[in-house]
Amino acid sequence: MKATIRDVAKLAGVSISTVSRVMNSPQSVVESKRRKVLEAVEQLSYQPNSFARGLIYRKSFTLGLLIPDIENMYYAGIIRGMQEACNKLGYSLMICNTDRDSARLLSYIDTFHEKQVDGIVFASDRMSPEYYEKLSAYRIPVVMLSSHSDEFEIPSIEVDDEAAAYDAVKYLIGLGHQKIAMMGFNDVNSVSGPPRLKGYLRALSDGGIDAASLLGRVKHAAHYFEHAYEAAHELFMEYPDTTAVFCVADEFAMGTISYLKDQGVSVPEQVSVIGFDNIRMAGIYIPKLTTIAQPTFELGYRSAEKLHELITTGQTEIMREKLLHKLIIRESAGTVS
Amino acid sequence: MKATIRDVAKLAGVSISTVSRVMNSPQSVVESKRRKVLEAVEQLSYQPNSFARGLIYRKSFTLGLLIPDIENMYYAGIIRGMQEACNKLGYSLMICNTDRDSARLLSYIDTFHEKQVDGIVFASDRMSPEYYEKLSAYRIPVVMLSSHSDEFEIPSIEVDDEAAAYDAVKYLIGLGHQKIAMMGFNDVNSVSGPPRLKGYLRALSDGGIDAASLLGRVKHAAHYFEHAYEAAHELFMEYPDTTAVFCVADEFAMGTISYLKDQGVSVPEQVSVIGFDNIRMAGIYIPKLTTIAQPTFELGYRSAEKLHELITTGQTEIMREKLLHKLIIRESAGTVS
Numbered sequence: 001m002k003a004t005i006r007d008v009a010k011l012a013g014v015s016i017s018t019v020s021r022v023m024n025s026p027q028s029v030v031e032s033k034r035r036k037v038l039e040a041v042e043q044l045s046y047q048p049n050s051f052a053r054g055l056i057y058r059k060s061f062t063l064g065l066l067i068p069d070i071e072n073m074y075y076a077g078i079i080r081g082m083q084e085a086c087n088k089l090g091y092s093l094m095i096c097n098t099d100r101d102s103a104r105l106l107s108y109i110d111t112f113h114e115k116q117v118d119g120i121v122f123a124s125d126r127m128s129p130e131y132y133e134k135l136s137a138y139r140i141p142v143v144m145l146s147s148h149s150d151e152f153e154i155p156s157i158e159v160d161d162e163a164a165a166y167d168a169v170k171y172l173i174g175l176g177h178q179k180i181a182m183m184g185f186n187d188v189n190s191v192s193g194p195p196r197l198k199g200y201l202r203a204l205s206d207g208g209i210d211a212a213s214l215l216g217r218v219k220h221a222a223h224y225f226e227h228a229y230e231a232a233h234e235l236f237m238e239y240p241d242t243t244a245v246f247c248v249a250d251e252f253a254m255g256t257i258s259y260l261k262d263q264g265v266s267v268p269e270q271v272s273v274i275g276f277d278n279i280r281m282a283g284i285y286i287p288k289l290t291t292i293a294q295p296t297f298e299l300g301y302r303s304a305e306k307l308h309e310l311i312t313t314g315q316t317e318i319m320r321e322k323l324l325h326k327l328i329i330r331e332s333a334g335t336v337s
Numbered sequence: 338m339k340a341t342i343r344d345v346a347k348l349a350g351v352s353i354s355t356v357s358r359v360m361n362s363p364q365s366v367v368e369s370k371r372r373k374v375l376e377a378v379e380q381l382s383y384q385p386n387s388f389a390r391g392l393i394y395r396k397s398f399t400l401g402l403l404i405p406d407i408e409n410m411y412y413a414g415i416i417r418g419m420q421e422a423c424n425k426l427g428y429s430l431m432i433c434n435t436d437r438d439s440a441r442l443l444s445y446i447d448t449f450h451e452k453q454v455d456g457i458v459f460a461s462d463r464m465s466p467e468y469y470e471k472l473s474a475y476r477i478p479v480v481m482l483s484s485h486s487d488e489f490e491i492p493s494i495e496v497d498d499e500a501a502a503y504d505a506v507k508y509l510i511g512l513g514h515q516k517i518a519m520m521g522f523n524d525v526n527s528v529s530g531p532p533r534l535k536g537y538l539r540a541l542s543d544g545g546i547d548a549a550s551l552l553g554r555v556k557h558a559a560h561y562f563e564h565a566y567e568a569a570h571e572l573f574m575e576y577p578d579t580t581a582v583f584c585v586a587d588e589f590a591m592g593t594i595s596y597l598k599d600q601g602v603s604v605p606e607q608v609s610v611i612g613f614d615n616i617r618m619a620g621i622y623i624p625k626l627t628t629i630a631q632p633t634f635e636l637g638y639r640s641a642e643k644l645h646e647l648i649t650t651g652q653t654e655i656m657r658e659k660l661l662h663k664l665i666i667r668e669s670a671g672t673v674s
Contacts, residue, residue: 062448070416070432071617076408083407083434087441092448095407095432097420104424111399111429115452225621258621280408284562284595286623 003044012040062092063307064117066108068124069223070097073251073279074296075123078145081300082121089308091118098125100187106134113138119307121145126189127152141310145303146294147191148320155316157303157323161192164292164325165199166206168274169246171290171327173207176336177244177272179214180204181235183228183252186220196248196276217242221252228255236263243271243336250275250282253289257332268334278328287331295323340381349377399429400644401454403445405461407434409560410588410616411633412460415482418637419458426645428455435462437524443471450475456644458482463526464489478647482640483631484528485657492653494640494660498529501629501662502536503543505611506583508627508664510544513673514581514609516551517541518572520565520589523557533585533613554579558589565592573600580608580673587612587619590626594669605671615665624668632660 009016014033021029022037029037040046063086067075079095086093094117098105109131112120119141122131127149135142148156172180182200185193197218204211219235221227228247232255235242247253253275257267267273267287275282278293302321309316346353351370358366359374366374377383400423404412416432423430431454435442446468449457456478459468464486472479485493509517519537522530534555541548556572558564565584569592572579584590590612594604604610604624612619615630639658646653 060451062452070420071413073410079407079434083436092445093433094448094452095434096430097416097432099420108429111431114397115399115431224617229621254621258623261623280561281618284566284591286595286598 003046005046007044008037008040008046011044012036059118060116061090062094062115062117063304064108064112064115064120065093065095066098066105066112066120066122066125067095068098068100070095072223073281074249074277074294076280077296078123078300078303081297081302082304083300084297085301085304085308089304091304091308093304100125102128102130105131109134109138109140113140119143119311121303121307122154123147123303124191126191127154141307143303143307143310143316145299153319155306155310155319155321157299157306157321158192159294159299159325160322161195162199162202164276164294165196165246165248166203167199167325167327168276168292169200169203170207171329172244172246172272172274172333173203173209175244175272175333178209179217179239179242180209180244180246181214181217181219181239181242183231183235183245183247183256184218184220185248186222186227193248200246221255223249223251225251225255225258228252229259232256232259236260236265244333245271245273247273248276250277250279250285250289250291252276253291253332254281254285257285257287268332269337272333272336274333282328283330285332289328290330290333291328293326293328295325298323340383342383344381345374345377345383348381349373396455397453398427399431399452399454400641401445401449401452401457402430402432403435403442403449403457403459403462404432405435405437406560407432410618411586411614411631413617414633415460415637415640418634418639419641420637421634422638422641422645426641428641428645430641437462439465439467442468446471446475446477450477456480456648458640458644459491460484460640461528463528464491478644480640480644480647480653482636490656492643492647492656492658494636494643494658495529496631496636496662497659498532499536499539501613501631502533502583502585503540504536504662504664505613505629506537506540507544508666509581509583509609509611509670510540510546512581512609512670515546516554516576516579517546517581517583518551518554518556518576518579520568520572520582520584520593521555521557522585523559523564530585537583558592560586560588562588562592562595565589566596569593569596573597573602581670582608582610584610585613587614587616587622587626587628589613590628590669591618591622594622594624605669606674609670609673611670619665620667622669626665627667627670628665630663630665632662635660 009019096108123145132152144156146158201211219231221231253273275289275291278291282289282291346356433445460482469489481493483495538548556568558568590610593610612626612628615628619626619628
């Protein structure tokens with residue numbers, strides 16, 4: 001017969017709540033008692049199952065991650081960081097891919113609730129009232145990652161998108177570029193889209209460039225390089241004198257470069273392209289991408305730590321946390337010829 | 338107060354087991370009763386939670402996916418396919434990333450058991466006796482994906498690695514190449530590694546090339562392009578007359594091309610490179626990769642269907658299923674100059 005928490009408590013000669021504390025926050029139990037409990041656990045091959053655990057401890061030691069698009073390489077680094085923090089903190093990590101589908105996202109919140117995850121990291125999406133209502137009703141702790149909410153009080157962690165875009169465009173201006181285009185997200189719900197456009201425009205103004213005259217060169221693409229490839233076609237058909245393109249994603253930069261290459265235009269000799277994210281592929285593309293690095297590993301790692309803080313203390317020290325971006329200079333942007 | 342399955346049965350005027358059947362296999366319940374149950378469910382806002390569901394139905398409507406490396410772009414297509422099938426079949430999909438760490442994999446099997454997933458897709462890894470023992474003890478249905486087991490009776494789905502490698506190398510020989518190197522996996526536990534090496538050697542022999550004389554040109558890399566970049570350096574230092582490289586992963590092909598490009602060697606004009614997998618990046622790399630496509634979407638989709646078949650019927654019609662690979666000709670391989 002399977003050992004229960006009662007059996008463990010009896011064998012160790014301690015109370016059930018002491019066993020529970022050893023399983024949940026071992027540092028709160030004195031060494032001598034802790035050792036007795038762990039020996040009893042070992043001896044009885046005691047393994048709390050999630051039903052019992054959920055009922056007794058109200059903790060499942062599992063965190064959930066909701067991401068909008070598993071095919072987007074941006075999340076690989078995020079997940080790696082989150083996984084690392086989960087290992088350190090003793091959580092399992094369960095990932096669900098919403099495919100930017102609101103019904104699916106809602107259904108995954110239900111699933112996470114049913115599976116009694118201790119908390120959810122909600123990545124890159126806008127927090128709609130509908131999502132918020134459900135999360136609140138379930139009382140599931142949530143941290144927003146690479147996103148934030150102006151309407152709801154939810155802890156978040158991200159980079160400063162406006163400043164990051166500013167730095168990218170300022171770098172291009174420093175290389176002598178004036179006719180600088182932008183390739184942004186066409187997702188109307190994009191959280192990072194508006195601040196990146198703002199950063200682009202502010203850098204142009206600060207650089208003495210008439211931002212209004214360049215607005216036609218602000219193109220949009222959906223999430224993949226194919227879309228960026230098409231948007232690049234449109235851009236260069238309309239504005240062939242464009243000498244540099246600021247892309248809000250490395251995939252967009254790759255799509256743009258691929259288009260230019262297919263047209264016989266060389267990067268960075270004839271046109272400079274700068275990306276955003278610094279995904280793992282950025283360093284191996286040809287040419288290697290100059291880009292704005294997001295600290296994806298740290299973003300993932302900190303989001304799990306922050307969620308743990310929220311779960312265990314009911315609050316987070318910093319409500320809206322920003323991590324630093326960094327300009328990575330490689331090969332895809334150069335001086336105007 | 339929350340409605341229970343009893344409340345639903347009472348209101349609908351049916352037995353509890355009928356309610357259970359409507360939730361689990363609606364097609365087994367006559368239309369009139371089904372409608373009554375669904376109306377009662379609606380009226381009471383009845384939502385089975387996983388505790389109750391687990392106890393009453395012994396089904397959680399969740400599938401688990403164990404993948405070795407979330408950063409490997411190969412899994413993006415797999416996950417998309419699996420997700421699609423899960424949507425169709427009414428499952429939630431939970432993904433756990435093992436990082437090729439055996440302790441973590443075992444711990445995720447525990448987690449999946451605790452969360453009462455209905456079944457697990459076990460991707461790309463070797464089925465060790467230890468894993469098998471745990472899965473059997475928990476009686477969790479398992480399908481192996483892009484892997485198989487010779488020791489254990491486990492349904493699996495994958496491509497024919499030997500034939501796929503053969504086709505890649507045969508294509509290079511057809512272009513006139515003789516000094517064909519190979520870049521394989523250095524993972525001793527790799528399931529697909531040995532058959533791909535076999536296919537390479539068989540194609541050489543069939544092409545009238547002395548395979549033994551080329552064995553020194555079989556290099557190995559770990560999982561990422563950085564490793565392939567280094568292995569390419571080693572290869573071309575030792576065998577500068579190599580005119581073509583068969584890579585067992587698109588990332589290896591990209592690492593090889595990146596190395597050659599940094600040495601001023603042009604692909605495919607001076608050296609041809611062929612990849613494997615046809616990940617989403619293959620078509621946008623510069624040059625675009627000629628590669629062996631794995632039907633990743635279908636592999637993922639079929640793995641979920643197969644697992645569903647196993648869960649609902651206790652068996653699968655086909656034990657070892659193989660899907661077809663396909664040679665995709667793009668730009669990275671050409672005739673010998």
